[in-house]
Each structure stands twice: as C-alpha cells, then as structure tokens.
Amino acid sequence: MTAIGAVQLVVYLLILxxxxxxxxxxxxxxFTGERLLLSSxxxxxxxxxxxxxxxxxxxxxxxxxxxxxxxxxxxxxVVLLYALQRLQHGLSLNPxxxxxxxxxxxxxxxxxxxxxxxxxxxxxxxxxxxLTQMAGLTVxxxxxxxxxxxxxxxxxxxxxxHSARQIGNFWxxxxxxxxxxxxxxxxxxxxxxxxxxxxxxxxxSVTATGLxxxxxxxxxxxxxxxxxxxxLGTNGGGFFNANSAxxxxxxxxxxxxxxxxxILAIPAALTYTFGKMVGNTRQGWAIFATMAILFVVxxxxxTVAEQHGNDLFRALHIDQTASHLSxxxxxxxxxxxxxxxxSALFAVITTVASCGAVNAMHDSxxxxxxxxxxxxIGLGEVIFGGVGAGLYGILLxxxxxxxxxxLMVGRTPEYLGKKxxxxxxxxxxxxLLILPLVILGFAGVxxxxxxxxxxxxxxxxxxxxxxxxxxxxGVGNNGSAFAGLSANTPFYDLTMGIAMLAGRFLxxxxxxxxxxxxxxxKRLTATAGTFxxxxxxxxxxxxxxxxxxxxxxxxxxxxxxxIVEQRQMTTGVTFDASTFxxxxxxxxxxxxxxxx
Amino acid sequence: xxxxxxxxxxxxxxxxxxxxxxxxVAMTGIAQVLMPGKANGxxxxxxxxVVGSTLIGQSFIDPKTDRVLQGYFRGRPSAAGAGYDxxxxxxxxxGPTNKALIDRVNATAAIIRQENGLTASAPIPxxxxxxxxxxxxxxxxxxxxxxxxPRVARQRGVSEAQVKALVQKHxxxxxxxxxxxxxxxxxxxxxxxDQNFPLAR
Numbered sequence: 001m002t003a004i005g006a007v008q009l010v011v012y013l014l015i016l017x018x019x020x021x022x023x024x025x026x027x028x029x030x031f032t033g034e035r036l037l038l039s040s041x042x043x044x045x046x047x048x049x050x051x052x053x054x055x056x057x058x059x060x061x062x063x064x065x066x067x068x069x070x071x072x073x074x075x076x077x078v079v080l081l082y083a084l085q086r087l088q089h090g091l092s093l094n095p096x097x098x099x100x101x102x103x104x105x106x107x108x109x110x111x112x113x114x115x116x117x118x119x120x121x122x123x124x125x126x127x128x129x130x131l132t133q134m135a136g137l138t139v140x141x142x143x144x145x146x147x148x149x150x151x152x153x154x155x156x157x158x159x160x161x162h163s164a165r166q167i168g169n170f171w172x173x174x175x176x177x178x179x180x181x182x183x184x185x186x187x188x189x190x191x192x193x194x195x196x197x198x199x200x201x202x203x204x205s206v207t208a209t210g211l212x213x214x215x216x217x218x219x220x221x222x223x224x225x226x227x228x229x230x231x232l233g234t235n236g237g238g239f240f241n242a243n244s245a246x247x248x249x250x251x252x253x254x255x256x257x258x259x260x261x262x263i264l265a266i267p268a269a270l271t272y273t274f275g276k277m278v279g280n281t282r283q284g285w286a287i288f289a290t291m292a293i294l295f296v297v298x299x300x301x302x303t304v305a306e307q308h309g310n311d312l313f314r315a316l317h318i319d320q321t322a323s324h325l326s327x328x329x330x331x332x333x334x335x336x337x338x339x340x341x342x343s344a345l346f347a348v349i350t351t352v353a354s355c356g357a358v359n360a361m362h363d364s365x366x367x368x369x370x371x372x373x374x375x376x377i378g379l380g381e382v383i384f385g386g387v388g389a390g391l392y393g394i395l396l397x398x399x400x401x402x403x404x405x406x407l408m409v410g411r412t413p414e415y416l417g418k419k420x421x422x423x424x425x426x427x428x429x430x431x432l433l434i435l436p437l438v439i440l441g442f443a444g445v446x447x448x449x450x451x452x453x454x455x456x457x458x459x460x461x462x463x464x465x466x467x468x469x470x471x472x473x474g475v476g477n478n479g480s481a482f483a484g485l486s487a488n489t490p491f492y493d494l495t496m497g498i499a500m501l502a503g504r505f506l507x508x509x510x511x512x513x514x515x516x517x518x519x520x521x522k523r524l525t526a527t528a529g530t531f532x533x534x535x536x537x538x539x540x541x542x543x544x545x546x547x548x549x550x551x552x553x554x555x556x557x558x559x560x561x562x563i564v565e566q567r568q569m570t571t572g573v574t575f576d577a578s579t580f581x582x583x584x585x586x587x588x589x590x591x592x593x594x595x596x
Numbered sequence: 597x598x599x600x601x602x603x604x605x606x607x608x609x610x611x612x613x614x615x616x617x618x619x620x621v622a623m624t625g626i627a628q629v630l631m632p633g634k635a636n637g638x639x640x641x642x643x644x645x646v647v648g649s650t651l652i653g654q655s656f657i658d659p660k661t662d663r664v665l666q667g668y669f670r671g672r673p674s675a676a677g678a679g680y681d682x683x684x685x686x687x688x689x690x691g692p693t694n695k696a697l698i699d700r701v702n703a704t705a706a707i708i709r710q711e712n713g714l715t716a717s718a719p720i721p722x723x724x725x726x727x728x729x730x731x732x733x734x735x736x737x738x739x740x741x742x743x744x745x746p747r748v749a750r751q752r753g754v755s756e757a758q759v760k761a762l763v764q765k766h767x768x769x770x771x772x773x774x775x776x777x778x779x780x781x782x783x784x785x786x787x788x789x790d791q792n793f794p795l796a797r
Contacts, residue, residue, distance in 0.1 A: 200624050200628070206636075206639060216680065218646075246685050256775065337776050
C-alpha cells in the first residue's frame with residue numbers, strides 16, 4: 001500500500017468520525033419526536049402528510065402492527081414500481097422512447113429497489129425511462145432507506161424502553177426519516193454533485209460528432225438527484241450501467257470522496273444514536289470501534305492486493321509499479337482518476353454497507369482483492385452496514401456474542417440491562433441464519449444446473465466466485481456484482497428476486513419480534529457480575545464472534561473460489577473459456593499483424 | 597388491516613410526489629439556472645456543434661486496424677459497446693485469470709509497442725492496456741502519455757518538447773494532494789493538438 005493510500009484511509013476515517021456525533025445526535029432527536037431547526041419549515045408538510053394519509057401520529061404500535069404496516073407499505077412499493085416499468089412506454093418523461101420493461105425483469109427490479117438492494121439486471125441508460133428513474137427508482141431509494149432506519153430505531157427502542165408494549169409508529173418513523181434526514185442532505189448533496197460535473201437535466205441524450213468525425217450518443221438525464229440518494233440511502237442503483245465508475249455519476253476524485261462519505265455517514269452515525277437512546281454513548285462508541293477495526297483490515301487487504309496487481313501481466317512486461325506518473329496496480333475495470341487507492345477504498349465502503357454502488361468492476365479485481373467485498377457482504381454488512389440495516393445487524397451479533405459469553409461463564413446473559421432469554425436468542429439466530437442459508441443453498445443449486453452455469457462469464461474458480469457473489473449480494477441487499485454474470489435470465493431474475501426478498505423481510509420480521517420482546521422486559525441494574533459491553537474486551541469479543549461465525553460459514557466455499565484462484569494466478573495459470581481447461585500461460589510476445 | 601392498507605397506499609402516493617417528482621424537478625430547475633453547463637453534461641461546442649463532453653472519453657483508434665489514428669494520443673481500451681459508446685457504459689468484467697483477458701492485454705501491448713517503435717519487452721503502463729470500469733474513461737496516466745509523445749511529435753512534425761508542454765498543460769494532479777490520481781484528459785489534449793499543430797491533410 002502506498003503512503004498516499006494510507007493517508008487517504010486515515011483522512012477518510014477522521015471525516016467519518018467527525019460526522020458521527022452531530023449526525024447521530026440529530027437522528028436521535030428526529031426519532032424521539034423532538035422539535036428541530038427544520039421543524040418550522042417542514043413541520044406543516046409533515047402534519048399535512050399525516051392528515052392526507054390518515055396517520056394518527058400519537059398512536060404507537062406493538063411489534064406485530066409495526067411489522068404489518070412495514071410489510072404493507074413495501075408490498076405497495078413493489079406493485080407501483082412494477083406497474084411503472086410495465087407501462088413506461090405510454091407514460092410521459094420518456095425522451096428516448098424506451099419500451100416497456102419485460103415482466104420478469106420488472107419483477108426483479110421492483111423487488112431489488114424495494115428491498116434496498118438495487119441489484120441491476122438491466123442497463124440503466126437503455127432500459128428505464130426518466131419517469132421510472134424518478135418516480136419509481138428514486139422514490140424507493142428514499143423509502144427503502146427510511147424503512148431500514150425505522151427498523152433499526154424500533155430495535156433500539158426495544159433496548160431503551162422497559163416494561164413497554166409499543167416500539168413506535170412505523171408511519172411516523174418512515175415520514176420523519178425521509179423528511180428530516182434523507183431529503184435535506186440529498187438537496188445539498190445534489191447541488192454539490194452538479195457543481196462537480198454530474199448532469200441534472202430532463203432533456204434527452206445528445207449526439208456529438210467527435211474530434212475524428214465519429215458520432216457519439218451521449219446519454220444524460222436527472223442523474224445528480226438520484227446519485228446522491230443512491231449513496232446516502234446505501235441503495236447503490238446507478239443511473240448508468242457502469243454505476244459510479246461512469247464519469248457522469250462520479251466525475252472527479254472529490255465527487256468520489258463525497259460519495260464515499262455519503263455511503264457511511266448515516267450507518268456510522270447510528271452507532272451514536274443508539275448509545276444516546278439507550279442512555280450511554282459509550283455503548284455506541286464500542287460498536288463504532290468494532291466496526292472501524294474490521295473496516296481497516298478490509299481496506300488494507302484489498303488495497304495491497306490490487307496494488308500488487310495481476311501476476312499474469314508481469315510476464316507480458318506490463319508496468320504495474322506505482323510512481324508519480326502512474327498509479328500502477330491492477331487497472332482492469334478501474335478508472336485512471338481513481339487509481340488503486342480510491343477504487344479499493346470505495347469497494348470496501350460499498351460492501352461493508354449494503355450500498356453496492358461501484359466505481360470499479362469487482363469482477364476484474366484480483367482474487368484476493370475481490371474476496372474482501374464478497375466477505376464483507378457475507379458477514380451480513382455489519383461493519384457500519386446499510387442505513388439502519390447495519391445497526392440492527394450488528395446488534396444481532398451483539399446479542400449472540402453476549403449469549404456466548406454467558407455460556408462461557410455460566411450466567412444468564414444480559415445486554416443493556418435486558419435479560420437475554422431463549423426466545424430472544426431464537427429470534428436472533430433466525431435472523432442471522434437466513435443469510436448463509438440462502439447464499440449457500442442457492443449457490444449450491446446453481447452450480448449443478450445447466451441454466452445457472454450458462455450465465456457465467458469467467459471460466460475456472462472465478463466462475464464460482466461470480467455465482468457466490470451474486471447470491472451474497474442479493475440476500476445481503478447489497479446490489480453490487482461480479483458483473484460478468486449475465487443476470488437477466490429467467491433463472492436469475494427469479495432466484496435473485498427470492499433471495500432479495502428473503503434477505504430483507506425474513507430478517508426484519510424476527511428483528512421486530514426481538515424488539516417487541518426486549519421492550520416488554522424489565523430493566524435490571526448492572527452488578528459486579530454483569531459483563532461490561534463498553535471496553536476493549538467487549539470490542540474484541542464482538543469482532544471475534546463476527547469473524548468466527550463468518551469463517552465457519554464461508555471458508556469451504558471461498559476456498560474453491562477466490563482462494564484457489566489467487567494461488568493459480570501467482571503460479572501463472574490461466575483459464576480458457578473455450579476449452580474450460582487450465583493452461584500454464586506461455587508469455588509469447590505476439591507479433592502484430594502487418595499494417596496495410 | 598384495511599385501514600393500514602389505505603394508509604400505506606396514500607403514504608406511498610404522497611411520498612412519490614414529494615421524492616419522485618417535486619424533488620428531482622426542483623433540483624433540475626436549480627441546477628439548470630445555477631450551472632447549466634455542468635447540468636447538461638459539460639458538453640464541448642465547436643462552431644455550434646457538439647464535439648463531445650469533457651468528462652466522456654472518445655476513441656482515437658481506427659476500428660478496422662485497431663491502431664491509433666495518425667497524430668493522436670490513444671486512450672484506454674474500452675468495453676463500452678464497440679468502444680467509447682456513451683449509451684452503453686461498462687467494463688470487460690474479465691476475471692484476472694481469464695485467458696481472454698491475458699490474450700487481449702498481450703495483443704494490445706504488442707500493437708502499442710509497434711506503433712511507438714518500441715522493443716518487444718519494453719514496459720507498457722498498465723492503464724494503457726486495461727479496459728476501464730466505465731468504458732468511457734476520459735483519462736490516461738501521465739506515464740501513458742509520455743510513452744506516446746515521440747510518436748505524436750513525429751507525426752505532427754513538431755518537436756517533442758512542444759508536445760510535452762501541451763501534455764503538461766492537460767495534466768491534473770491529485771485533489772488536495774491525497775485523493776485520486778494524476779491524469780491526462782485525452783480528448784482535451786488531442787483537441788489542443790489539432791488547434792496548435794494541425795495535421796497536414
């Protein structure tokens with residue numbers, strides 16, 4: 001890793017840490033219903049929304065009602081988004097005259113955006129109209145993130161309250177999250193992005209006649225307004241096929257920095273919100289520290305692997321060393337303006353969160369460099385994680401860790417004054433086990449079916465990595481891909497749709513049940529025998545549990561994918577798609593065909 | 597339950613109007629008033645026609661021979677459509693041990709060495725033989741530009757120092773010394789070449 005890469009990582013972490021406290025405290029005030037600076041402007045809007053839609057803002061809900069409200073709202077979201085895509089040809093704001101989206105792709109995309117996954121089986125610029133982008137995709141970017149926020153806050157209320165039956169009002173949490181958090185930041189972020197070069201227009205594409213006379217169709221559109229919420233809501237669905245690698249989505253190193261900060265801003269700040277709401281901010285900082293440590297490890301491994309480059313290029317005399325004239329490293333699938341450091345950092349950020357925006361193609365990473373994003377998602381995106389999803393994810397691990405600690409010393413486990421009982425552990429494990437079950441189950445089925453394998457682009461162990469990555473990304477609601485996989489087939493549209501739904505809702509429902517159970521418990525006072533959940537011992541235990549559970553679950557599968565491929569690469573073996581065989585690569589400099 | 601469903605539908609409609617119509621349309625209005633140039637894609641106009649966008653790379657390769665056009669700097673290989681197709685962005689997605697990738701890199705390197713009169717084992721900067729993530733990368737590394745200077749100077753009939761000075765002018769450094777990488781905008785550089793040292797046609 002170059003010195004500049006290290007400095008960049010440190011500066012990024014400092015920026016993030018500086019945001020945590022102010023934004024975290026603000027979030028706590030938003031969700032405890034306090035009056036805010038923006039209330040004078042947005043208060044009437046908020047009350048208007050409640051009146052129009054018949055919400056009684058003062059009425060709180062039990063976990064079952066909360067869950068039903070959340071599910072109904074998301075069902076309606078799927079239906080609307082599906083309808084928009086199926087009817088877009090006859091609707092307005094379609095300057096490129098794009099056709100209606102095919103049914104199975106429309107289903108996959110609707111599920112994908114409602115579950116905060118933003119897996120894109122389609123190419124944005126050539127498939128969906130401006131109306132679908134705006135009134136469909138952008139809306140779900142907001143409300144799926146607000147849903148995640150609401151669930152996390154409901155779980156935190158479970159810990160914070162005692163002897164209570166209710167965990168909040170879903171409608172109010174949804175509206176306040178959108179209105180006071182996501183919208184204001186998006187408005188500012190959007191204007192900054194335009195200033196950095198991101199287009200924002202409703203006009204159709206432009207035909208240019210290039211310098212050499214060749215014609216170039218330049219697709220523009222309302223990009224910036226979607227770009228900012230794509231990052232802030234950890235959604236990840238790009239306006240363009242190339243996502244944040246596209247110069248219009250991410251034109252400069254500065255826009256890249258802004259996007260990286262936007263992705264982790266809310267997830268990181270939520271740790272402070274959590275501490276604040278349970279009455280001890282040190283509890284929140286302990287969670288933040290655990291996340292930060294795991295994050296740094298990921299960035300180091302990914303950056304070193306990518307900077308080292310592709311061993312197979314060396315025999316061809318391709319210069320991969322970093323100098324003041326070149327970033328060096330493995331540049332396949334990466335942009336020159338980002339180089340290795342800003343690409344590897346972005347890849348880790350987008351996969352520790354459930355974002356899935358990419359500024360470089362993960363499929364072309366070195367095996368080890370690509371393993372990090374894969375493992376980040378596989379661990380459940382609990383290292384900062386998605387908006388809301390990260391916090392509720394790591395709190396599940398916290399419950400599991402405290403349970404394990406309790407087993408070791410033979411005491412009833414307690415977390416934040418709440419006795420963790422069999423029902424709570426069952427709900428926790430239900431939520432945690434969904435991930436590996438779907439990933440390994442679906443990937444296992446895929447590799448023994450001809451249709452599943454037909455979509456694979458890269459031969460050899462890398463093909464398995466593509467399949468593993470797809471289902472990991474789907475169930476983790478990440479949405480990034482080893483994009484060589486042709487995902488728009490009946491097989492993948494359907495299986496990925498199921499994976500995304502399972503990963504979102506089969507996880508959320510047990511979490512709400514846990515929230516309800518915790519809220520109803522009495523609060524115990526801490527004694528000398530209570531395991532402290534603020535110090536380094538706790539951070540170590542929590543990080544250890546996350547890594548050990550991850551390793552036990554995935555090492556066998558990863559060994560056959562990225563790990564064996566890394567070994568093949570360093571020993572100079574390539575894989576040939578035409579023969580599906582392996583060959584030691586012979587570096588014979590190719591004689592170019594003679595010039596006429 | 598029915599009451600909940602009614603609320604869900606109404607709330608979805610209200611939030612769609614707010615975040616899906618009012619928000620993007622208002623942002624478009626603000627952007628078009630404050631920064632029309634950038635909001636419309638940083639387009640480059642010449643004699644009333646659009647030549648391209650400063651942010652989007654263009655191909656300077658002859659599609660028939662895969663060789664660079666006389667007198668121009670070449671950009672990076674592109675996997676967007678037939679090459680730098682700005683309506684079909686994307687990378688090659690070839691994995692690191694895929695023979696297709698290694699063969700492509702080898703072939704491109706051979707062509708570049710021949711174009712620039714280099715020996716068969718001359719080192720080639722990695723960005724010049726690898727496809728970008730977007731397929732529209734407007735930049736190459738300063739090393740990749742430097743390698744092409746003698747050829748471009750010869751083909752344009754000017755001194756290397758003159759071309760070098762132009763390269764320098766179109767090189768941007770890191771942002772705030774830390775973020776991103778030094779780079780040369782190929783379209784801007786080639787446009788400047790045409791203006792300063794026009795090719796004899």
